[in-house]
Amino acid sequence: MFNFDFYNPTRILFGQGRVADIDKHIPPHAKVLVLYGGGSVKATGTLKEVLTALNQRQVLEFGGIEPNPSYETLMQAVDIVKTQQIDFLLAVGGGSVIDGTKFVAAASVYDGDARDILKTRGTVIKKALPFGSVLTLSATGSEMNNGGVVTQKSTQTKSAFFSVHTFPQFSVLDPTKTYTLPTRQIANGVVDAFVHITEQYLTYPVNALVQDRFAEGLLLSLIEIGEQALHHPQDYDTRANLMWIATLALNGLIGAGVPQDWSTHMIGHELTALYGIDHARTLAIVLPAMLSVRKEAKQDKLLQFAQRVWQINEGTEQQKIALAIAKTREFFERLGVDTSLSAYNISAEHIDNIINQLQNHKMTALGEKREVNLDVCRQVLTQCL
Amino acid sequence: MFNFDFYNPTRILFGQGRVADIDKHIPPHAKVLVLYGGGSVKATGTLKEVLTALNQRQVLEFGGIEPNPSYETLMQAVDIVKTQQIDFLLAVGGGSVIDGTKFVAAASVYDGDARDILKTRGTVIKKALPFGSVLTLSATGSEMNNGGVVTQKSTQTKSAFFSVHTFPQFSVLDPTKTYTLPTRQIANGVVDAFVHITEQYLTYPVNALVQDRFAEGLLLSLIEIGEQALHHPQDYDTRANLMWIATLALNGLIGAGVPQDWSTHMIGHELTALYGIDHARTLAIVLPAMLSVRKEAKQDKLLQFAQRVWQINEGTEQQKIALAIAKTREFFERLGVDTSLSAYNISAEHIDNIINQLQNHKMTALGEKREVNLDVCRQVLTQCL
Numbered sequence: 001m002f003n004f005d006f007y008n009p010t011r012i013l014f015g016q017g018r019v020a021d022i023d024k025h026i027p028p029h030a031k032v033l034v035l036y037g038g039g040s041v042k043a044t045g046t047l048k049e050v051l052t053a054l055n056q057r058q059v060l061e062f063g064g065i066e067p068n069p070s071y072e073t074l075m076q077a078v079d080i081v082k083t084q085q086i087d088f089l090l091a092v093g094g095g096s097v098i099d100g101t102k103f104v105a106a107a108s109v110y111d112g113d114a115r116d117i118l119k120t121r122g123t124v125i126k127k128a129l130p131f132g133s134v135l136t137l138s139a140t141g142s143e144m145n146n147g148g149v150v151t152q153k154s155t156q157t158k159s160a161f162f163s164v165h166t167f168p169q170f171s172v173l174d175p176t177k178t179y180t181l182p183t184r185q186i187a188n189g190v191v192d193a194f195v196h197i198t199e200q201y202l203t204y205p206v207n208a209l210v211q212d213r214f215a216e217g218l219l220l221s222l223i224e225i226g227e228q229a230l231h232h233p234q235d236y237d238t239r240a241n242l243m244w245i246a247t248l249a250l251n252g253l254i255g256a257g258v259p260q261d262w263s264t265h266m267i268g269h270e271l272t273a274l275y276g277i278d279h280a281r282t283l284a285i286v287l288p289a290m291l292s293v294r295k296e297a298k299q300d301k302l303l304q305f306a307q308r309v310w311q312i313n314e315g316t317e318q319q320k321i322a323l324a325i326a327k328t329r330e331f332f333e334r335l336g337v338d339t340s341l342s343a344y345n346i347s348a349e350h351i352d353n354i355i356n357q358l359q360n361h362k363m364t365a366l367g368e369k370r371e372v373n374l375d376v377c378r379q380v381l382t383q384c385l
Numbered sequence: 386m387f388n389f390d391f392y393n394p395t396r397i398l399f400g401q402g403r404v405a406d407i408d409k410h411i412p413p414h415a416k417v418l419v420l421y422g423g424g425s426v427k428a429t430g431t432l433k434e435v436l437t438a439l440n441q442r443q444v445l446e447f448g449g450i451e452p453n454p455s456y457e458t459l460m461q462a463v464d465i466v467k468t469q470q471i472d473f474l475l476a477v478g479g480g481s482v483i484d485g486t487k488f489v490a491a492a493s494v495y496d497g498d499a500r501d502i503l504k505t506r507g508t509v510i511k512k513a514l515p516f517g518s519v520l521t522l523s524a525t526g527s528e529m530n531n532g533g534v535v536t537q538k539s540t541q542t543k544s545a546f547f548s549v550h551t552f553p554q555f556s557v558l559d560p561t562k563t564y565t566l567p568t569r570q571i572a573n574g575v576v577d578a579f580v581h582i583t584e585q586y587l588t589y590p591v592n593a594l595v596q597d598r599f600a601e602g603l604l605l606s607l608i609e610i611g612e613q614a615l616h617h618p619q620d621y622d623t624r625a626n627l628m629w630i631a632t633l634a635l636n637g638l639i640g641a642g643v644p645q646d647w648s649t650h651m652i653g654h655e656l657t658a659l660y661g662i663d664h665a666r667t668l669a670i671v672l673p674a675m676l677s678v679r680k681e682a683k684q685d686k687l688l689q690f691a692q693r694v695w696q697i698n699e700g701t702e703q704q705k706i707a708l709a710i711a712k713t714r715e716f717f718e719r720l721g722v723d724t725s726l727s728a729y730n731i732s733a734e735h736i737d738n739i740i741n742q743l744q745n746h747k748m749t750a751l752g753e754k755r756e757v758n759l760d761v762c763r764q765v766l767t768q769c770l
Binding site: 001002003004005006007008009010011012013014015016017018207208209210213214216217218220221224225237240241244245248253256257 | 392394
């Protein structure tokens with residue numbers, strides 16, 4: 001096991017009705033800016049519920065944070081924070097709104113060009129406004145970690161940042177808030193969580209027994225409930241389990257002390273930036289191809305994945321690995337998520353463009369051993385066709 | 386799944402050599418009291434390593450905190466904190482030293498009789514001195530939770546307390562610090578962690594998939610390494626896994642949103658207080674008998690335990706449950722931990738005394754459904770003979 005730091009001070013308020021408890025976790029007399037996305041929080045009544053819970057306070061609203069939140073939009077919120085002297089931010093939405101709120105929290109108190117936060121992956125962040133979240137979509141895990149991803153529209157660049165100052169103070173996880181989501185978003189959430197787990201698990205063994213068992217437990221649980229979550233939108237326990245799985249998939253716990261491989265995400269980010277494919281859907285395309293291309297480097301963990309997650313005990317090692325990858329692909333497809341570029345009308349002639357973007361963004365040595373260079377990315381993308 | 390709050394702000398510094406990092410996590414200019422136990426931290430050099438890491442600071446020492454730390458001893462430390470105007474406490478030791486330090490942290494700033502903290506299970510705690518820990522023994526999980534147990538010698542009473550103010554700010558988990566521990570203490574640690582997990586897992590199902598998988602993952606890992614940890618004291622990965630398992634066994638995670646049953650612990654506490662049996666050894670005596678007596682109430686989870694943890698797939702339901710309990714008992718015995726009262730020369734005529742103590746301490750409605758009354762305790766103790 002590698003040495004590690006684990007620190008996660010976010011308070012989780014889990015369960016139906018917990019929005020009512022947010023006020024006591026916000027400093028007295030704080031002036032609050034509530035941030036949200038495209039308006040579904042108005043339609044579902046969640047925004048109203050939040051405002052009711054905050055009713056004794058000065059509250060402003062900022063709507064319109066888009067999926068893959070943009071620097072350009074978020075800077076408008078930064079202006080409001082500064083001019084209105086906001087003390088506390090409250091994100092109401094999914095990962096995009098929470099990621100965007102993290103950026104606003106840091107950029108609002110940053111002296112200098114806020115793009116520095118993106119250029120430095122967050123290392124320039126020395127403080128941030130405190131903020132909380134009310135989660136309405138299980139997927140990214142942003143509700144219990146300190147990272148965010150922001151897109152600069154001008155350059156089609158998705159940039160990740162992290163800081164010890166950008167953990168939510170609290171996050172409300174009320175599974176009933178996900179009842180009215182479109183099936184597509186639930187499927188995306190299952191895939192996103194699944195790939196967050198594999199990026200921290202399918203590398204090479206370092207004898208980290210618990211991290212492996214926890215990753216496997218999350219994957220087994222996701223596989224058990226993934227389709228149910230799609231087809232029984234108001235099954236409380238199913239949605240509750242999905243919500244807690246997605247949070248634990250990326251809160252630092254299963255990645256502590258083990259190698260990590262975020263190459264599927266990095267290639268996926270380029271596909272979203274270039275072609276507008278949903279984040280999770282890019283992952284469903286790239287992951288099976290990545291595992292197949294890198295099956296030698298990942299052999300030990302792929303065999304463990306085959307046995308413990310997919311209960312594959314027959315066949316040669318190569319057959320077990322191939323079957324585990326095939327079952328992963330089938331799981332995504334059963335959720336209605338395509339696993340090839342052709343489903344999005346992307347063909348061989350687009351690959352140069354994607355490779356160029358990876359090069360522009362310095363994504364030339366990815367993976368748990370920095371072996372995923374542009375040649376490997378090209379092999380992966382070719383298999384994705 | 387039940388509604389729950391999860392909040393755990395303790396920073397974990399995991400791995401060999403991490404003591405060197407403690408200074409940066411203690412406020413500048415803080416005057417530090419280092420608390421420890423019987424002197425083994427001197428013999429092993431850990432105390433010296435800690436003092437070296439703090440070398441620019443004003444540091445005082447308080448040694449002599451006993452296993453099952455006593456109110457009487459800890460109040461001496463409280464006096465030093467007050468008279469010497471200590472700002473920060475640093476526990477160097479195992480669960481007893483850390484539990485004791487939590488009590489000192491709260492009692493030092495409590496206006497009133499510090500026994501109120503024990504009488505109210507910690508609800509009177511409104512603030513506490515900040516503190517950290519350097520863990521030298523994997524067992525209780527105190528390094529990453531907000532609870533402690535303190536014994537009042539005068540009344541032979543063990544009292545638990547909890548407070549949001551008594552989380553360690555940080556804990557160093559360096560597996561090499563456990564290399565020189567006596568085998569008996571390692572065995573005790575394995576049993577203690579095992580029973581912490583079962584107290585949060587072997588109740589009744591509430592469809593909490595991840596909590597179950599995580600509990601099972603911790604149990605499987607403990608069973609995998611328990612004997613290795615005894616027989617290969619300098620196997621880094623084994624001791625590292627044991628350390629992280631024991632921490633995660635009681636940091637709030639696997640118990641979030643599920644029923645809990647601490648009746649084995651409550652009966653065990655009386656056995657320690659009356660007869661001086663090591664805490665973990667009391668658990669190894671009580672748990673198998675408790676599971677056997679309550680096998681109807683716990684049937685669903687015992688079957689899941691039999692299948693997922695002990696891989697028992699043959700036989701009737703009753704046979705599977707009986708075998709799972711027998712395998713649990715055998716595991717403890719293989720670690721050299723006795724599982725009957727007779728091993729400690731306690732016989733039927735002592736049971737009244739134990740029952741009286743449970744009654745004196747109001748332990749008359751224990752368990753996940755408050756069904757463990759004194760009659761059930763008597764059945765359990767009779768089976769423990």
